[in-house]
Amino acid sequence: MTEKLRIAVAADNAGVALKDALAAMLREDHRVTEVTDFGVPDATDDRAYPLLGLAAARAVADGEADRAVLVCGTGIGMQISANKVEGIRATVAHDSYSAERSIKSNDCQVLCLGGRVIGPELAKKIVAEWLGYEFDPDSASATKLGHITAFEHDHQLPTTADAAC
Numbered sequence: 001m002t003e004k005l006r007i008a009v010a011a012d013n014a015g016v017a018l019k020d021a022l023a024a025m026l027r028e029d030h031r032v033t034e035v036t037d038f039g040v041p042d043a044t045d046d047r048a049y050p051l052l053g054l055a056a057a058r059a060v061a062d063g064e065a066d067r068a069v070l071v072c073g074t075g076i077g078m079q080i081s082a083n084k085v086e087g088i089r090a091t092v093a094h095d096s097y098s099a100e101r102s103i104k105s106n107d108c109q110v111l112c113l114g115g116r117v118i119g120p121e122l123a124k125k126i127v128a129e130w131l132g133y134e135f136d137p138d139s140a141s142a143t144k145l146g147h148i149t150a151f152e153h154d155h156q157l158p159t160t161a162d163a164a165c
């Protein structure tokens with residue numbers, strides 16, 4: 001990893017404890033230059049997950065952050081929310097292989113976790129590993145992702161010829 005990463009974090013009240021634990025870890029990581037916390041500040045704040053997750057995902061899409069870690073009860077609501085932001089590729093990943101492939105295959109900028117699904121120590125290990133992965137824009141995976149990006153722009157289904165690679 002050559003450039004240090006700017007990480008956005010956000011959670012609803014079901015994910016705030018895990019979000020705070022991950023933010024503390026990220027602030028200590030030498031590969032991270034900045035952690036921006038989009039809330040919630042504590043579990044008494046009952047704002048719905050899209051209100052937090054969409055703002056963090058927008059920060060990534062706007063180039064204000066490089067990646068985001070979003071936490072709700074399952075991670076699913078955060079994933080759905082973040083993927084509505086143009087240009088964002090977000091995934092839930094509670095295992096190390098999926099987290100790795102989310103970068104290397106899918107160039108996901110957003111990792112979503114479930115505070116009611118995964119314990120803090122495993123989540124910290126997965127996020128620490130995830131920080132170290134980089135997407136190779138010259139890989140075959142980039143061509144596959146190009147079909148998604150093209151659809152996002154023109155809403156036209158790829159042709160069979162396009163889809164062959």
Ligand SMILES: O=C(CO)[C@H](O)COP(=O)(O)O
Pocket residue numbers: 012014015049072073074075076077078
């Ligand atoms: O996990 C959530 C959304 O995916 C959220 O933390 C709880 O949502 P709810 O089950 O709709 O209250």
